[in-house]
Amino acid sequence: MSGPVRPQQFGALRRAANKAFDFLMGKKEVGRDAVGNIYFQWYEGSGEGRVEKREVQWATAYMYYDPNDIPPEWRMWLRKQREQPPTEEELARSAAQRHQMAARVAALDEKERLRRQRQEAMGTPDQHAGAQPDMARFIQQMGGKADGGAAAPGPEAPKRPSGPSEGYKPDSWKPGA
Structure with a gap:
């Protein structure tokens, strides 16, 4: 895979010094993606305190990169959510x-x-594109008047449920009675 040509950000002497530093640090190139980003891995410290480091060298010039250009597999590898590179x-x-x-x-x-x-x-109006409901029809279906008055009584008025709490008075009950 060949990505876009990486613009030269530094002079030849600085690039050579960076390569030498990377070599001394033990950085090794792990892979490249379709955009041209290069992924590196190296270790810092020794013994118990040895820590693995991972980084990406962007294919675009400094400050013109887009973090969304990194594929999800490489992003997972950089965040150590997976052990092996894709x-x-x-x-x-x-x-x-x-x-x-x-x-x-x-x-x-x-x-x-x-x-x-x-x-x-x-x-026909599009119901999914912010169409407003027909309020007159809604009120008619609910059994009320469209002019804003009180609802007309229906055939039967709802009755209050009756039960053991019908004659309850708060002070009349005592525990164990």
């Missing part, structure tokens, strides 16, 4: 799945656009 096959499979999902989303968007176009042509 393989080329895994990256290719993931990219194919992303393209497949993008095609599905585009097909659904087109289907929705055609549905809305048909609905507008028929003159």
Whole structure:
């Protein structure tokens, strides 16, 4: 895979010093992604205090990188959510799945656009696009008057439930009585 050409940020002497420093630190290149980012791994310390470090060298110039350019597999590796760096096959499979999902989303968007176009042509309001409910019809269905008055009594007025609490008075009951 060849990504975009990395712009030269520093002079030749600085680049050589950086390469020598990386060599002395024991940095090794672990992989590259489709954008051209390079991923490194090295260890700091010794014995019990040995710590693994991981980093990315961006393919774009300083301050012009986008963190979303890192594939999810590499992001997981950088955050130590996975031990091994992703393989080329895994990256290719993931990219194919992303393209497949993008095609599905585009097909659904087109289907929705055609549905809305048909609905507008028929003159029916779109219920999903912020259409307001018909309040007069709602009040009529609820049995009230549309002019804002009190609701007309129905055939039967609801009765209060009766039961053991009907004659309850708070001070009349005592425990154990």
